[in-house]
Amino acid sequence: MQVSRQQKDRSTSETKPKRFVFLLLNKFTMLSFAGAIEPLRIANRIYGQKIYDWKLVAENAESGVCSNGSRFGIDMGLEEMSRDDIILVCGGVDVQSATTKPILNWLRREARRGATIGGLCTGAYTLAKAGLLEGKRATIHWENQDSFLEEFPEVELTKSVFVVDGSRYSTAGGTSSIDLMLKIIADDHGEDLANTVADQLIYSSIRTDQDTQRLSIPTRIGVRHPKLSQVIQMMENNIEEPISPAKLAKDVGMSTRQLERLFRRYLNRSPKRYYMELRLSKARNLLMQTDMSVINVALACGFASPSHFSKCYRSHYDTTPYRERGAHAGRLSI
Incomplete structure (x- = not known):
């Protein structure tokens, strides 16, 4: 043509x-x-x-x-x-x-x-x-x-x-x-x-610089529930200073027990557990992609105590933050 x-x-x-x-x-x-x-x-x-x-x-x-x-x-x-x-x-x-x-x-x-x-x-x-x-x-x-x-x-x-x-x-x-x-x-x-x-190119939908790169929260989690999506968005936006489940529930107009049931029904985990997994996921990215100290990673992900951070990290990833950092240290050299 x-x-x-x-x-x-x-x-x-x-x-x-x-x-x-x-x-x-x-x-x-x-x-x-x-x-x-x-x-x-x-x-x-x-x-x-x-x-x-x-x-x-x-x-x-x-x-x-x-x-x-x-x-x-x-x-x-x-x-x-x-x-x-x-x-x-x-x-x-x-x-x-x-x-x-x-x-x-x-x-x-x-x-x-x-x-x-x-x-x-x-x-x-x-x-x-x-x-x-x-x-x-x-x-x-x-x-x-x-x-x-x-x-x-x-x-x-x-x-x-x-x-x-x-x-x-x-x-x-x-x-x-x-x-x-x-x-x-x-x-x-x-x-x-x-x-x-x-x-x-059979490229049917040309995007502009106004389009965002990630899928919407409902698409990512496979659930279309407006209040659940709203709570997860609040969690993702507040990693360094986590918000309590009680405040999350209040901000979307429901009780803490209702929020708990919502997460259990659709995500098979408590709001607290889901929030912890988000924070640990960010921590893992920072450990593998930056030379930030483990203490600073802990603080950036809402953990006031390095020991508590290490305990939670090991429970979820079956290794410590220090070992994770050591295993990927070679990737950070310039």
């Missing part, structure tokens, strides 16, 4: 293609990378000429290895790029270890030269570590949000699918790269081309 002559006239055919530079971090996520590069390929085919170009970059300049073990050929190493290039950092698992000093120095240098830089999936962590998101809005995969907020309070973290803040882009991972690229294509060449690309 070709775009109309009127649509082509919106761009100057003599200008060189816009080039994207994909920096492949070690163990990057293939889905996020593919979701960014495929819309560009399809846009070129539909448009009938190369309006987008791309290069693959990695620190070792030999191959990029994604989290599923597949390898990609690399076009170049950490060389000086054109000022007009858009650099997209492709993150994945163990992003702390993949964010090395040479990569940070390269990103800072390119930023000083005025480059537009974005992070796909956990790539926002690398941008923040390089100081490129200070005072900016950004997003990152929901699993990494707790640790990101603790380490980078100067970044205005959102729960959006993607964020464009000036010359800084970020996506939440998964298929959110598609949404960002469709926005870029629409801005460059019009909504018709972006919609046609989406059709080719």
Whole structure:
């Protein structure tokens, strides 16, 4: 399918293609990378000429290895790029270890030269570590949000699918790269081309930066009960300073006993137990994804006593917070 002559006239055919530079971090996520590069390929085919170009970059300049073990050929190493290039950092698992000093120095240098830089999936962590998101809005995969907020309070973290803040882009991972690229294509060449690309991808619902990345609470827990969803939302928003079951019940207009029965019926656990599991889940994320001390992790998750935190953690995960931290210490080195 070709775009109309009127649509082509919106761009100057003599200008060189816009080039994207994909920096492949070690163990990057293939889905996020593919979701960014495929819309560009399809846009070129539909448009009938190369309006987008791309290069693959990695620190070792030999191959990029994604989290599923597949390898990609690399076009170049950490060389000086054109000022007009858009650099997209492709993150994945163990992003702390993949964010090395040479990569940070390269990103800072390119930023000083005025480059537009974005992070796909956990790539926002690398941008923040390089100081490129200070005072900016950004997003990152929901699993990494707790640790990101603790380490980078100067970044205005959102729960959006993607964020464009000036010359800084970020996506939440998964298929959110598609949404960002469709926005870029629409801005460059019009909504018709972006919609046609989406059709080719069989992508029936294009999301904007106003859409959030996680499923709604009723969808996640498999229960559609407005008061139950409201209580769980309150719990998720108050991890550091937990709210008592009595106050939770009062805030949604029911008795403590009614709240207890509600949780037992739909989630097969007490409100107190469910709340504890939320807090311990956040604690585990912080232990594995940050270098925060165990004491600070305990405080961030609403435990006044490290010993009580350790006891609860061991009961739920069958290991202590210290052993969990030791088992994942290698993932945190930069």
